[in-house]
Amino acid sequence: MKFIKNFFERTEPLVQKGAKYNWLGSVHEGFFTFLYVSKDTSKSGTHIHDYTDLKRTMSIVVLALVPAILFGMYNTGLQHFLAIGEASSTGFLEIFLYGLIKVLPVIAVSYIVGLGIEFVFAQKRGHGIHEGFLVSGILIPMVMPIETPLWMIAVATAFAVILGKEVFGGTGMNIWNPALIARAFLFFAYPAQMSGESVWVSLKDSDNLVDGFSGATPMAQAAAGNIDNISVADAFFGFIPGSIGETSTLAILLGAIILIVTGIGSWKIMVSVIAGGSVMGLILNAVSGSAGLSPEVATYFSLPFWQHLILGGFMFGAIFMATDPVSAAQTDKGKWIYGFLIGILAILIRVLNPAFPEGMMLAVLLMNTFAPLVDHYVVAGNIKKRMKRAKISA
Amino acid sequence: MSEAIKLRKGLNIKLKGSANKELETLSIPSTVALKPTDFPGLTPKLKVKAEALVKAGDALFYDKYHPEVLFTAPFGGKVISVNRGERRKVLEVVIETDENAGSLEFTKANPTSLSGDEIKEQILKSGIWPFIKKRPYGIIASPEEKPISIYISTFDTAPMAPDYNFVIEGQMDTFQTGINALAKLTDGKVNLGVNENSAFTSVKNVEINSFKGPHPVGNVGIQIHHTAPLNKGDVVWTVNVQDVLFIGRLFETGKVDFTKTFAVTGSEIENPKYVKTILGAPVISVTKRNLKSVDYKQRIISGNVLTGTKVKTQCYLSYYDSQISVIPEGDEFELFGWATLGAKKFSASKTFITSLFPKKEYEMNANLHGGDRAFVVSGQYEKLLPMNILPVQLLKAILVNDIDKMEQLGIYEVVEEDLALCEYACTSKIKVQDILRTGINTMIKELG
Numbered sequence: 084m085k086f087i088k089n090f091f092e093r094t095e096p097l098v099q100k101g102a103k104y105n106w107l108g109s110v111h112e113g114f115f116t117f118l119y120v121s122k123d124t125s126k127s128g129t130h131i132h133d134y135t136d137l138k139r140t141m142s143i144v145v146l147a148l149v150p151a152i153l154f155g156m157y158n159t160g161l162q163h164f165l166a167i168g169e170a171s172s173t174g175f176l177e178i179f180l181y182g183l184i185k186v187l188p189v190i191a192v193s194y195i196v197g198l199g200i201e202f203v204f205a206q207k208r209g210h211g212i213h214e215g216f217l218v219s220g221i222l223i224p225m226v227m228p229i230e231t232p233l234w235m236i237a238v239a240t241a242f243a244v245i246l247g248k249e250v251f252g253g254t255g256m257n258i259w260n261p262a263l264i265a266r267a268f269l270f271f272a273y274p275a276q277m278s279g280e281s282v283w284v285s286l287k288d289s290d291n292l293v294d295g296f297s298g299a300t301p302m303a304q305a306a307a308g309n310i311d312n313i314s315v316a317d318a319f320f321g322f323i324p325g326s327i328g329e330t331s332t333l334a335i336l337l338g339a340i341i342l343i344v345t346g347i348g349s350w351k352i353m354v355s356v357i358a359g360g361s362v363m364g365l366i367l368n369a370v371s372g373s374a375g376l377s378p379e380v381a382t383y384f385s386l387p388f389w390q391h392l393i394l395g396g397f398m399f400g401a402i403f404m405a406t407d408p409v410s411a412a413q414t415d416k417g418k419w420i421y422g423f424l425i426g427i428l429a430i431l432i433r434v435l436n437p438a439f440p441e442g443m444m445l446a447v448l449l450m451n452t453f454a455p456l457v458d459h460y461v462v463a464g465n466i467k468k469r470m471k472r473a474k475i476s477a
Numbered sequence: 478m479s480e481a482i483k484l485r486k487g488l489n490i491k492l493k494g495s496a497n498k499e500l501e502t503l504s505i506p507s508t509v510a511l512k513p514t515d516f517p518g519l520t521p522k523l524k525v526k527a528e529a530l531v532k533a534g535d536a537l538f539y540d541k542y543h544p545e546v547l548f549t550a551p552f553g554g555k556v557i558s559v560n561r562g563e564r565r566k567v568l569e570v571v572i573e574t575d576e577n578a579g580s581l582e583f584t585k586a587n588p589t590s591l592s593g594d595e596i597k598e599q600i601l602k603s604g605i606w607p608f609i610k611k612r613p614y615g616i617i618a619s620p621e622e623k624p625i626s627i628y629i630s631t632f633d634t635a636p637m638a639p640d641y642n643f644v645i646e647g648q649m650d651t652f653q654t655g656i657n658a659l660a661k662l663t664d665g666k667v668n669l670g671v672n673e674n675s676a677f678t679s680v681k682n683v684e685i686n687s688f689k690g691p692h693p694v695g696n697v698g699i700q701i702h703h704t705a706p707l708n709k710g711d712v713v714w715t716v717n718v719q720d721v722l723f724i725g726r727l728f729e730t731g732k733v734d735f736t737k738t739f740a741v742t743g744s745e746i747e748n749p750k751y752v753k754t755i756l757g758a759p760v761i762s763v764t765k766r767n768l769k770s771v772d773y774k775q776r777i778i779s780g781n782v783l784t785g786t787k788v789k790t791q792c793y794l795s796y797y798d799s800q801i802s803v804i805p806e807g808d809e810f811e812l813f814g815w816a817t818l819g820a821k822k823f824s825a826s827k828t829f830i831t832s833l834f835p836k837k838e839y840e841m842n843a844n845l846h847g848g849d850r851a852f853v854v855s856g857q858y859e860k861l862l863p864m865n866i867l868p869v870q871l872l873k874a875i876l877v878n879d880i881d882k883m884e885q886l887g888i889y890e891v892v893e894e895d896l897a898l899c900e901y902a903c904t905s906k907i908k909v910q911d912i913l914r915t916g917i918n919t920m921i922k923e924l925g
Contacts, residue, residue, distance in 0.1 A: 088810055116848060120814030124806055124843040128893075128910040129901045130782045131490070131636075131804070134822040134829060136847020138815040140854060140904050143828050211848050255851030255905070346827045349856060408855040413869060415859060462870050466885040473708035 091115040109205035113212035141217040143347045147338035154334040155327040156182035159229050162284045168293035189224040192233050196240040204249045215254030222262035225328025228282035239265040259451045260410045283324035300324045302395040308379030310386050318393045329399035339402045348406045352422040356401035359426020364388025400443035410451040414461040425450045482703050484690030486863035490636040491838045496740040499750040509757040510571040515796035529556045533580035534733040537570045549604025551735040551756040553578025585731030588658035596661045603733050608720035612713050614917050615892035624714040626665030631677040634695035635781040639740035639799050641718045642676040655725030670700035698895045702864045707889045743803035744840040745775045761790040774806035776843045783897035807842025825902035850905035858899040875916030
């Protein structure tokens, strides 16, 4: 391995400012620090620094996403074979491989496009490559329906990285969650390809579908008033159609455990999103009997509140999207308010707005927008306390 | 004594190499030096030239803006050099010690029989005044100000910090004399912050506040915040334990005696222990024959690993420090360092398996372990600062130079050491202490 280090050390002068290959500077630094933690030592301030850095933090998040990714691959295959009626006759490995082959290109496109753009921006700005996209790059595929064309993934990723992040200054500066910006971009720019019943299951034109196959997600069924068809166990374990990584509540909760134990993800946000969603679900349950509601709406209102948590993208949003530290509220108190409102809004949009079958994406983006406002009031509270104290003692 | 104030936030960084309870008295070093650079914001004016003969207590330089604040020779002898840096900035005034040079005579009297002004004059003249610092800002106290109260923390919770219960052994009476002198300088009280099993609970003429919790609970700023938080316009003074002893000896003997105990600590020290020497002694006199001989670079720090200053062996110990820490420099590449399990990597985060063994002691080097980034992770600083202050928001106010916001967010209540843990733990490797000092300097410049 030593020759790699020597290679990078030897080529370092060539990529300095003004040198022949200076346009490779950020890429050189990016790959070098990826392989080797730099030998730079403290020049001022504390002499010791924690062993964690952004690379470690981000890789823990990716690790937490692994159960959901693997399950997403399996489920992609499973839904395919269910649709053509061969699920029971196909082996586990074959199902998984089918999904793997379907999902890998999506992940590859997301990373190649996103990292490519990050490299260019880092070089233009003259700083190192920041790690934010390590997570965004895997989150983007996970919130996409499997049948999204690859070119759309590429366009959406480019949009998210450039207009969702780099225009604000890059990692740490963005206002909205980049992965959700990608999803929202496609949702509004290509609505026909991003919703409906044909995008959730991977199928070829030549496939013979089983009788009665619809491809609709349980959420779409619930919105149509068919809540009795939902299998709670299937929804919890994730054997349902949906975006690639969001279906299995169990796999997502495994990730949540990793995030909470390592302290990387904010448990406060996770808990408050779930609390907000539950409260809104209960409110809807309470008013489901009121007059004037059409039967489908009344039925959707009466969906037990906890079932909302295991359907659609709610749990994925609560664990992986709402907790993005950059776009979430920064203050401890703010996190509780921010998360709670995401939960409320997600269920509210989901149930009451027929144009949006799923509310999580919009709820998180909306609260991303308002997170600075929430923080502003928390900070103002802190200031007020200090000013009051000054007056009393004066 | 009142109920202990328990603080939960913070972190004890357990490093290998705390000093054993063993005290060695060193012989008088051949040279000692005073460094104007130890005092943030000071503009020194020299009073002596090279070749001048001085007694202990003779002024070497003074503060241009407070000419009554003198900085005096810690030991008698001959001034052999005044070392200057860029733009002729004075870096060191070096004295070649001479045991026969003697020391200046001051009034020998029990402070309880003296007036506040007499005590103040004697402390100023003897050059002990710079040991009295003021909050806000953590700079040398202004003699014309009257503090609301005076705070002394009798324990240090920083990594491998000296145990003052051990340092003070046999000097409790002198400490009491120093306290009695300080008590005359304020209309308020002298507050002692103590921890469990403290030897200082017997001290009279003071208000004792007892504290429990992890670092930075031993920082005097944290203790002030939890007893009587500073408001705009308030001034309190702070003094270190060993500096109270200087004051005590001044009044007990009528002479200055800058003998001080240092904890020699760190994983690179063969036998970590305490040594007794003179203020401003050369680093080498303290570390010699005690450094591990190794084939990698070592970093010597005057002070602790969080707030100390990097020094070389030919440098001199810093004015306010009671500790020397030596750790590996760590200027080596580490293959996939960010991805290892981390069996030997202590971390404030819980992303390394060392978090399963919280009682073990670890070795740490001076490597940054990562590159500079923007603020990304949130909630990290808040866990390490046991104050009702929003650290990130305060730092951001400083970064955009918003003086009103700095004031509103509590800049008067903190100095660098209080936020040093945040800098240590920061995922984005942000230079918290540098930023905070910039903010404090701005406040001094704008508001005085």
